[in-house]
Amino acid sequence: MxxxxxxxxxxxxxxxxxxxxxxxxxxxxxxxxxxxxxxxxxxxxxxxxxxxxxxxxxxxxxxxxxxxxxxxxxxxxxxxxxxxxxxxxxxxxxxxxxxxxxxxxxxxxxxxxxxxxxxxxxxxxxxxxxxxxxxxxxxxxxxxxxxxxxxxxxRITIYNQDLFQEAGIPNPPETYAELAQVAQQIRDRTGKYAFFVTFVPGDSAEVLESMVQMGMELVDAEGKAAFNTPEGEAAFQYWVDLYQQGLLPRESLTQGHRQAVQLYQSGQIAMLASGPQFFQTIAANAPDIARVSAAGPQITGQTGQKTxxxxxxxxxxxxxxxxxxxxxxxxxxxxxxxxxxxxxxxxxxxxxxxxxxxxxxxxxxxxxxxxxxxxxxxxxxSSASALIPAIEDIQQLQKIIYENLQAAMLDRKSVRVALADAAQQWNARH
CATH class of the missing domain: 3.40.190.10 (Periplasmic binding protein-like II)
Known part of the structure; x- marks a missing residue:
């Protein structure tokens, strides 16, 4: 579910x-x-x-x-x-x-x-x-x-085997480092995007969870920002680079997870992060895509954590x-x-x-x-847990991080400034 x-x-x-x-x-x-x-x-x-x-x-x-x-x-x-x-x-x-x-x-x-x-x-x-x-x-x-x-x-990775074959990629990526390479290869060889992830505040928490998987801590024991660190900077930089290199659809800043579903079912992206039950949805809505879809593991970072x-x-x-x-x-x-x-x-x-x-x-x-x-x-x-801490106002933390990350992706702020601003805005609430 x-x-x-x-x-x-x-x-x-x-x-x-x-x-x-x-x-x-x-x-x-x-x-x-x-x-x-x-x-x-x-x-x-x-x-x-x-x-x-x-x-x-x-x-x-x-x-x-x-x-x-x-x-x-x-x-x-x-x-x-x-x-x-x-x-x-x-x-x-x-x-x-x-x-x-x-x-x-x-x-x-x-x-x-x-x-x-x-x-x-x-x-x-x-x-x-x-x-x-x-x-x-x-x-x-x-x-x-x-x-x-x-x-x-x-979550697992649902992927289009035809697009992977066209791009010359035998298996889906298992880490975010591999995902960046796969995204470039699929874009170069098929003209399509590897995946869609949303940066819309209040929508999917997939990006926030990815940052935790990359080693970024969200808050400390007192609830203060703990993400203005080298790990946090690397996580911000990862998504900024993918966007600025043209490896993410531009509408990822304005459209939610539903857009990812639509793009996958229409064959416009090669991967979708979702639950196993989504195979039944694909079969009902896009039987041709369902026939070439297979399952791979959830993508994770250097921590190895799964959500x-x-x-x-x-x-x-x-x-x-x-x-x-x-x-x-x-x-x-x-x-x-x-x-x-x-x-x-x-x-x-x-x-x-x-x-x-x-x-x-x-x-x-x-x-x-x-x-x-x-x-x-x-x-x-065995390596899965709820990666987002159970704290009050967690949706506000997501909003602050996403808005500052978007500013960096659009080159309105440097990554360091965006990260520092996000930490300052969150701490001002506490």
Whole structure:
């Protein structure tokens, strides 16, 4: 599932006071959401999983309720685009669900306001150890766990074998250094671009993640800029050089990731960074391109780090049924259910045991491009994590870096000045 683009959160300014008041309350007892029969209700919100996975969740919920007759699950599916505003308003009004499906980046905005239940005392160490440690850490803030990992995606490289053959390149690049060479060779021999990446603030974080992969640290322990360094300068210079050498489409400064998808499906670029599930989209929209598409590993820098997108389950601090909510969240994310949902949704599980299943480790005899992509994607998880730190205002940091990087790409600032200006602008906010 595709990585969610960050949004602006001006709404916080309007409801900050109300939010602070609402979350100051402590969780109630389990009995306050119990019916007269003693059954506790757990309200469970997911993000846009109906109708495709309705049968899966209905069966899973029925199984949980049969095992826990004193708990009743009320499942509410929320459109992806509406989740952030709905959960923000619900937390503010003290009407939040008991378990909610979010990504760590947005969840951190409320973790900083103490909106979520601290899980460190409620999830024993032996259970936490069942999850991939680098993925569990993605849902921590100030050393406290606020989320339980659920499903994952990690980028791969989808590439056009015909264009690679025309350019005389046998394999897709695996590092950014190789990518620069491949970009030049494809441009010279085919007249087309190797790839498209967006520098539009608020859109894909791929460039920001690439800089981390190249060794640039974004912020220090106090949240101050840590990127005005030789590593940061090299990362800025890399993208400036590609753009000024004509190896990136000019519209990369003004168009978002959707443009990359359109260009790949029309055969105008040779590579696309996306998830394995995108093969199905290509097959539906551009069958001729799908027939010549293959999967390669995610491109990385000298750090060797790979990025993963994480979906987790969060429990609001004000839930009246904390024990039942934790129990259900751990049920949804246990080995068996993670494996079943990952197979159903073409994503990756976040537990160690489920990821070791042969489905993610061995190619079937009649392997399809989707099968190959899945194996490559799963194989990256040992070095994958959420590369963007879970800090408040992270979308503003992306905006500041992208705007200054664009200025350097357009020769309006030197790389050093752009980097220093970005650091100064970020630090002025803190």
């Amino acid at each position: 595709k990585m969610k683009t960050w949004k602006r959160f001006g709404l916080f300014a309007l409801i900050g006071l109300l939010l602070s008041w609402a979350i100051a309350c402590t969780p109630g007892s389990e009995s306050s959401s119990s019916s007269q029969s003693g059954v506790r209700e757990v309200e469970f919100w997911t993000m846009q999983l109906q109708p495709q996975f309705t049968e899966y969740f209905n069966e899973a919920i029925a199984t949980f309720e049969s095992q826990n007759p004193d708990i009743e699950i009320r499942w509410v599916d929320v459109p992806w685009s509406a989740m952030e505003s709905k959960i923000l308003a619900a937390v503010s009004a003290n009407t939040a669900p008991d378990v909610v499906n979010l990504n760590p980046n947005f969840a951190t905005l409320l973790a900083s306001r103490n909106a979520w239940l601290d899980l460190d005392d409620r999830v024993p160490r032996e259970i936490r150890d069942r999850y991939l440690p680098n993925i569990w850490d993605a849902s921590t803030f100030n050393g406290k766990s606020f989320g339980i990992p659920w499903y994952l995606t990690t 993963a997108a994480v979906m987790n389950l969060i429990i609001p601090r004000n839930t009246d049924v904390p024990e039942a909510a934790v129990k259900f969240a751990l049920f949804v994310t246990n080995d068996e259910n993670q494996l079943a949902f990952a197979r159903e949704a073409n994503v990756l599980p976040s537990t160690v045991k489920a990821l070791k299943d042969s489905y993610f480790q061995q190619l079937p005899p009649d392997a399809s491009p989707v099968d190959r992509a899945r194996i490559i994607s799963a194989g990256q998880m």
